[in-house]
Amino acid sequence: MLTYLARRLLWMLPILLGITLISFVVMHLAPGDVTSTEASFDPRMSSEARERLREAYDLDKPLLVQYGLWLERIVQLDFGKSFAPDATPVIDKIAQHLPITLLINVLAIALILAIAIPLGLLSAVKARSLFDYISTILVYIGFAIPSFWLALMLMIWLGVEQHWLPITGLTSLDHEQLSFWGRTSDLAEHLILPVLVSAIAGIAGFSRYIRANTLDVLCRDYITTARAKGLPESSVIYRHALRNALLPTITVLGLSIPGLIGGSVIVESLFSIPGMGKLFYDSVLMRDFPVVMGILVIGAALTLAGNLLADLAYAWADPRIRRGIGQ
Secondary structure, three states, X not given: OHHHHHHHHHHHHHHHHHXXXXXXXXXXXXXXXXXXXXXXXXXXXXXXXXXXXXXXXXXXXXXXXXXXXXHHHHHOOOOOEOOOOOOOEHHXXXXXXXXHHHHHHHHHHHHHHHHHHHHHXXXXXXXXXHHHHHHHHHHHHHHHOOHHHHHHHHHHHHXXXXXXXXXXXXXXXXXXXXXXXXXXXXXXXXXXXXXXXXXXXXXXXXXXXXXXHHHHHHOOXXXXXXXXXXXXXXXXXXXXXXXXXXXXXXHHHHHHXXXXXXXXXXXXXXXXXXXXXXXXXXXXXXXXXXHHHHHHHHHHHHHXXXXXXXXXXXXXXXXXXXXXXXX
């Protein structure tokens, strides 16, 4: 198992390097740079001043030289400083915004699993029943609804019209004056809508995936054998069918992490949440390349780590995989 883990960690390095190279090239192929952004705010900036600014940011060098300089700093864990007027170190900005994005995504994954597993399992057990048809319709509606449209509808209904939930930010203005439980409740109220919007598409996809896997497992010979032995139906479903149906889901869950992190850009921008997604969106608009590249590196590392954890969990859950690793 340790050999497998070491091999996977080494394999992640060239993948991460390739992601950073492609991201760096794509970012620099985009029209405009930080000097054009600053010039738009200061019409008095001359062409000589813009050129000096480009030299200060190494933007006058060839692209591969810029990438080499950037990579040399990244190896030393130096993500550089933001092009924003405060010139905050990129690592400090990411450290400030990353926990919020991780919190939302962890809660969204927990909500997806809490709803999708029983929903998919029940749909499979009651296949072609009224419950199965209704859940199928609701799932396809969940697939079809764009997340930004759903977010706006929920904000209008639950926030503006009913005044049940806050629709922007993470805390209220009087958050610091509240008690511990008051602050916890305030934070939870602000997280309900962002987490719900982040999880809707995942609930729809995972429930269909678990339903299909469970239906496939229920047709296997060992399920027929378990029933022939007289085991209770609940034991057949939960002890034999569900565990085998969840094995492929572990891999799919790991592969879904990039989508959740990418979706944070929309959710955090709509709800004005100061997470990595909103920071990424604002940095792209400002052509703040150090921050954008820092977020892409951290996002790629988290994605690869999520896939690694999924593979390890799959190996832990399936003895056949463990035996294959040991060979």
